[in-house]
Amino acid sequence: MIRHVVLFKFRSGVSADERAEIYAGLDALVGQIDGLLSATFGPNISPEGLGQGFNDGFIMDFADAAARDRYLPHPAHQAAGARLVAALEGGTDGLVVFDMKIGD
Numbered sequence: 001m002i003r004h005v006v007l008f009k010f011r012s013g014v015s016a017d018e019r020a021e022i023y024a025g026l027d028a029l030v031g032q033i034d035g036l037l038s039a040t041f042g043p044n045i046s047p048e049g050l051g052q053g054f055n056d057g058f059i060m061d062f063a064d065a066a067a068r069d070r071y072l073p074h075p076a077h078q079a080a081g082a083r084l085v086a087a088l089e090g091g092t093d094g095l096v097v098f099d100m101k102i103g104d
Helices: 016-027 065-073 073-088
Strands: 002-010 034-045 057-062 094-099
Touching: 002 065, 016 073, 034 065, 057 065, 073 094
Parallel strands: none
Antiparallel strands: 002 057, 002 094, 034 057
16 A cells, blocks of 8 residues: 655645635545545644644555556646645645655
8 A cells, every 4th residue: 555645735825615625625535546545634743843834734555556556647636636735835846755665
């Protein structure tokens, strides 16, 4: 399994409703893209103060690297990702992507 972790910084003027719509668009990818198993979204609630301004994030689990690789260029992902990036502080500079292999 591949765990796809994305941390990001919404611009200050992005409303809670817009955030929810962005999350809903990303969540809708589950079931559209073969091998995308789950998606979880939310704000950073860590009490450690080490978030470096990354105030929200999501995790997507893929069956394997091939599923993740199908997701990346998929038109539905491209559209949902573009909407997210447009709402971020600095565009793509306002996000970090980290993929890790889980299990064998």
